Amino acid sequence: MKFPLVTSFCIASAIFAGSAYLADRAALRIGYRHSESVAFNSLGKRQANELQAVLRTLTFLNESHLVTKLEPSAGDYHSALERNIPALQKLRDQAPKRLRPLIDLQLAVDYAEMAQFEQEVNHLEEASKARQSAQGLLRSLGWKDVSADALNSLAVQEIQPLRISEHKQ
Numbered sequence: 001m002k003f004p005l006v007t008s009f010c011i012a013s014a015i016f017a018g019s020a021y022l023a024d025r026a027a028l029r030i031g032y033r034h035s036e037s038v039a040f041n042s043l044g045k046r047q048a049n050e051l052q053a054v055l056r057t058l059t060f061l062n063e064s065h066l067v068t069k070l071e072p073s074a075g076d077y078h079s080a081l082e083r084n085i086p087a088l089q090k091l092r093d094q095a096p097k098r099l100r101p102l103i104d105l106q107l108a109v110d111y112a113e114m115a116q117f118e119q120e121v122n123h124l125e126e127a128s129k130a131r132q133s134a135q136g137l138l139r140s141l142g143w144k145d146v147s148a149d150a151l152n153s154l155a156v157q158e159i160q161p162l163r164i165s166e167h168k169q
Contacts (some may be wrong), residue, residue, distance in 0.1 A: 050096065057095045063108060064088060078117045087109050101141055108137035109158055116155035 111134035118127035
């Protein structure tokens with residue numbers, strides 16, 4: 001070791017920076033929990049829990065939609081849909097009853113998009129299953145036209161921004 005003082009200083013600096021980062025993260029987490037508990041104090045315990053469940057559900061629903069849309073390629077987008085569908089199904093099981101139609105609509109859109117992708121790669125059985133799932137969900141939401149053409153139109157509208165961004169690259 002040529003420079004033990006410099007080496008020791010670098011190691012000490014790294015330890016200090018890591019400790020400062022961890023302390024900052026811990027302080028933010030504690031501060032957030034405190035502000036969260038204060039923010040819901042005006043509500044009763046049951047109402048606060050219900051509001052928090054609604055907020056968590058809506059946040060997850062919004063983020064899952066954004067995450068799938070931000071995938072850089074059609075293959076990644078397809079994989080994101082494959083991961084998103086089970087996550088939305090789990091969310092639906094845990095969500096407040098009044099939010100289930102929103103989740104069902106997002107699930108139907110994801111199934112329609114999945115059917116479109118599967119059709120394009122000639123996986124006809126998988127496309128048919130995804131299409132049937134989308135049709136069942138949309139019927140339960142009161143949609144009148146759940147034909148294959150209507151589902152394809154829905155999927156194309158959702159996929160179109162992805163295709164435009166792929167052609168620009």
